[in-house]
Amino acid sequence: MNPVIETIDIHGAQLSRRGLLAGGGALVVGLGFLPDSAEAVPSGAALNPALLSSWIEIGADNTVLIRTGKSDFGQGTIYTAYRQIVAEELDLPFDAITRVVSADTDRTPDGGGTFGFLGDVNGDGMPNLRKVAAYTRQALLELAAQRLGVAKAQLSVTDGVVSGSGKHIRYGELVKDRNFRLTIPVKGSQTGFMGLAVEGNPPMKPVDAYKVIGKSFQNSAIVSKVTAKEMWVTNVKLPGMLHARMVHPATLGSTLVSAGQVDKAKFPNAQVIVKGNLVGVAAPDEWEAIQAARQVAAATKWSDWKGLPGQANLFHHLRNEADWRTATVTKGEKDKGDAASAMAGATKTFSAGYELPYMKHAPIGPTMALADVRPDGSVTVHTHTQNAQQLRSQIALMLGTDVNKVVVRTYAGAGHYGRSNGGNAGGEDEAVILSKQLGRPVRVQWMRADDLQWSTQSPAAYSDIKLGLDAGGKIVAYQADHYMPAMQDDRPIGAVLAGLPTPPAPDARNTLWDGWLYDTVPNLQERGHGTWQVGQKNSPLAVGLRDHAMRTPGQYQQNFPREAAISEAAALAGADAIQFRIDHAKDERLKDVLKRLREESGWQTRPAPNPRAAATGDVAVRGQGMSAMLRSGTYWACACQIAVTPASGAIVVEKVTVVVEPGIVVNPLQLKRQVEGGTMMGVSEALFEEVAFDQSGVSSRDWQSYPILKMADMPEVKVVLVHRPEVGTYGGGSEAANALASPAITAAFHDATGKPVRRLPLRPAYIKELLAA
Amino acid sequence: MVSMTVNGKQREVRSSADTPLLYVLRNELEVASPQFGCGLAQCGACSVLLDGREIRSCVTPLSVAAGKEVTTVEGLAARWAKQKNLAAAQAENVLHPVQAAWIEEQTPLCGFCQNGMMIKATELLEKTAKPSDAEIKAAFTTSGPSAHLCRCGSYTAILEAVRHASVLMTKGALGESRTAPLKKDVRREPSRPGKGDST
Helix, strand or coil, X not given: CCCCCEEEEECCEEEXXXXXXXXXXXXXXXXXXXXXXXXXXXXXXXXCHXXXXXXXXXXXXXXXXXXXXXXXXXXXXXXCHHHHHXXXXXXXXXXXXXXXXXXXXXXXXXXCCCCCCCCHHHCCCCCHHHHHHHHHHHHHHHHHHHHHCCCHHHCEEECCEEEECCEEEEHHHHHCXXXXXXXXXXXXXXXXXXXXXXXXXXCCCCHHHCCCCCCCCCCHHHHHHHCCCCCEHHHCCCCCCEEEEECCCCCCCCCEEECCXXXXXXXXXXXXXXXXXXXXXXXXXXXXXXXXXXXXXXHCEECCCXXXXXXXHHHHHHHHCCCCCCCCCEECCCCECCHHHHHHCCCEEEEEEEEECCEECCCCCCCEEEEEECCCCCEEEEECCCCHHHHHHHHHHXXXXXXXXXXXXXXXXXCCCCCCCCCCCCCHHHHHHHHHHHCCCEEEECCHHHHHHHCCEECCEEEEEEEEECCCCCEEEEEEEEEEECCCCCCCHHHHHHCCCCCCCCCCCCCCCCCCCCCCCCEEEEEEEEECCCCHHHCCCCCCCCECCCCCCCHHHHHHHHHHHHHHHHHHHCCEHHHHHHXXXXXXXXXXXXXXXXXXXXXXXXXXXXXXXXXXXXXXXXXXXXXXXXXXXXXXXXXXXXXEECCCCEEEEEEEEEEEECECCCCHHHHHHHHHHHHHHHHHHHHCCCCCECCCCEXXXXXXXXXXXXXXXXXXXXXXXXXXHHHCCXXXXXXXXHHHHHHHHHHHHHHHHCCCCCECCCCHHHHHHHHHC | CEEEEECCEEEEECCCCCCEHHHHHHHXXXXXXXXXXXXXXXXXXXXXXXXXXXXXXXXXXXXXXXXXXXXXXXXXXXXXXXXXXXXXXXXXXXXXXXXXXXXXXXXXXXXXXXXXXXXXXXXHHHHCCCCCHHHHHHHHHCXXXXXXXXXXXXXXHHHHHHHHHHHHHHCCCCCCCCHHHHHHHCCECCCCCCCCCCC
């Protein structure tokens, strides 16, 4: 090995150079743990140390490879924005970023989940790769300064060519036949929820010098998906692999009485695997496995359990029976004044309760994973996951093995919007357990009913809101109490059923997720109340209705009641809903998106309800409503125009306008597509989505019992992107959009009919009943 | 043995005659674009064309496909080339206009349902060259055993892509417009089973 001959400090990173190499050459950007880091440098037999600690590689041919621990769930960010950000900081063209490696635990450095792609979860709008690229640029300038004999400050870069004092050199030539290593500071835990974060403050390229960011580059992942060349997780096959289907318990609290036997006359190659309450059926042929599993399921006996309140009693249960003293009450960051006293002195008051149902992530493809547990104890899981490193630690915990024995490989799959953020999607742990038992690779595919009945859900929630208005119609006091059972259940269900170790049940505290927007309100009190998951404490399996983050988690449950109540308060004050919000805002970014919404949406400036509002008749009445949100550094405003037919209860969402201001817009076309999709999901959630359950478990088992939006129901969607470069950071764009429609649609319903609606979904039977009451 | 034509090639199949076509295609014939979504003909992720008509392969037994012609996304480009009588050399560089439109409009988000969406679009446009928006929505909602569902909510992008594909098809384009960037754009290093698994 060539000796280290020199180390140079690069804004806190360490650039080291080794001797000459025969051919090739690269600058490899790796990670160095800060002294207070939570863990030692990752290592282990399953990892390739030459690749592990590398985020960016600059090749001798001036091309760049980037790696990220995050996976793509359809956001496209890894293949568009990440390449743009790295190209921008390095002054390279977009196409110079030729290779992207993501979310394989042995091939990527940082871990973390598929959320906050653009750094917004760090609160600084600085994704890891932006900082890594900035460090790398400084290292390259240092090398160029030495090679050219020109001071670093005199150098400039265009398309990967460093120039100064009439001399030029390409990045590729700087690294050719040499082997450089740049070690940058990081902190955090690779297998933790957040993964590793790059530390320090390397100089960033000024935003006004951007050339690559802000352009609509295409998502390279789309070509392979459209031409049937994608390696979907569903396509992965291993030699000797068995197909498996699970026989899940009869209820969420059932224990196994006796497992059925395979009818060998019909299914000669199938076998049953039992571990605790986990029952699976495996066969070399997939169709045989499916049929044999059905036959075994019919012959398997489970204990009975009726520990859930049932769907019709859910909110009675949450309001009257759930123990909200389980968890510490959380308080709003912006709380101020004395809301109770101010409420008592208000001219008009408003008080209402809002209810949101359980919803399912409901990926179009039910969860599927393939595991290969070898006799030497090594474990490889092939899956589609949002947090591969954390899944790896959960599998290791379940097996009682070293995390370095476990590798998770991530492939394209059906987007599931949060279900495996920290948790698992369902099949990974089951595949591992079956593979270990059978000594062969096992592919577990959940069927549609497994996915709806045994996956986690978005938690139901209710909120009580009180508002006081002064004589001038301004809000003088706002009080919100948000109630939601525990979310973020990271316990793999297969491990639970098999009686194997899992992470603890989720913390019951309810975070205050929805940042307060209306800063002129003098008296503000927000509280978050949490409790155990429904059924969790009396189920022998300790699971109940398991919850996990779903797109815009928690904030959806809190923004809906707040924005719905603000619209109702505007109506009570006789004020226009947009102007009412502008009048209560101080933040200029918020005021600007609200004004833009008014201009772009065809908004009629007037108080609600509509002068032509009607709550009866078989002629459609029309209304408008709006909502606003701040999420992950991005300001959002949304207007919905709807038609309601009172006699039938039918609601048609005719048009949705969404104004998005994320600071810097990295890729306008990709952001627009994300917002359109999120908006459509939001309309689906508002109109249709509700988990059906009885006293024993989830009774939604297919797309008829868990309906989602169909194309014929789609509104016209207008997306308005507001680029505000002076903000200097990239806000999030893949969440929030799905949460905006619900409060805008309920406000539009009030506008159209003169009657408020305070729970979702707005299915015709409920609307008809509500209007008739 | 059941015999059928898959993407223009005659195939002999060993799977039992009651096996749903989906598993025959994916597991025996290595034709992987149809996806398992529900197994109930409720979502459209598994759609293929059977003698030009969209069917749900998850509930269609192999016996029903015997002797017939199955077209999947893998075979769309060749189907278009044949319809347009393109020479073999040309045909290799062609995308079906539906695929070209899906790329140019950047339609897929997660993309899992898009196989069925492209199959449905192809069926529609072969019958109705210039569909209205209402006809497009009806095709994807009420024309088959169920609506084609997209969880990511890409319906706007699908609508725009069908309109775009209609223009490409009716003006007789070869669908070659995306060929060059197509080759250049594939820049990912996707996970591959096996690579690096042994240490």
